[in-house]
Amino acid sequence: MLTDFTNADNLKDMDDLTEAALHAWLKMVLLQQSATVTFTKVDGTERVMKCTLEAKDLPPIVPLAEGKTPRKETTSTKALCVFDLEKKEWRSFTTKNVRRIELDIMHTGD
Numbered sequence: 001m002l003t004d005f006t007n008a009d010n011l012k013d014m015d016d017l018t019e020a021a022l023h024a025w026l027k028m029v030l031l032q033q034s035a036t037v038t039f040t041k042v043d044g045t046e047r048v049m050k051c052t053l054e055a056k057d058l059p060p061i062v063p064l065a066e067g068k069t070p071r072k073e074t075t076s077t078k079a080l081c082v083f084d085l086e087k088k089e090w091r092s093f094t095t096k097n098v099r100r101i102e103l104d105i106m107h108t109g110d
Helices: 009-013 016-030
Strands: 002-004 035-040 046-052 079-084 089-094 098-102
Touching (some): 016 079, 016 098, 046 089
Antiparallel strands (some): 002 098, 035 046, 046 079
16 A cells, blocks of 8 residues: 655645644554655655564663663654664654655455
8 A cells, every 4th residue: 555645745734633643543553564654854855764663573672771761752743753674773753744655455365
């Protein structure tokens, strides 16, 4: 399945409700499988990233070093924190800047 936002010049004007809906949908998808997301970075360059939130592909939880404080968990619908499967690191992108989402759809028997 290919969702292409590349011709949607109105993304700059995406309202908060649409942005929140895209964020929720993409997060739900990434919890179940990987996707290739193309987005515009803050500096204006385009980035293509294969990412996921699927538990089996995430790194193990590492104990926090002494004196360090844990990151605050956010409920923001403006940015999505994901695991980059190629860099093997956590990355994030602004939901409003997503230009394309590529998914593999599995078919189980006919």
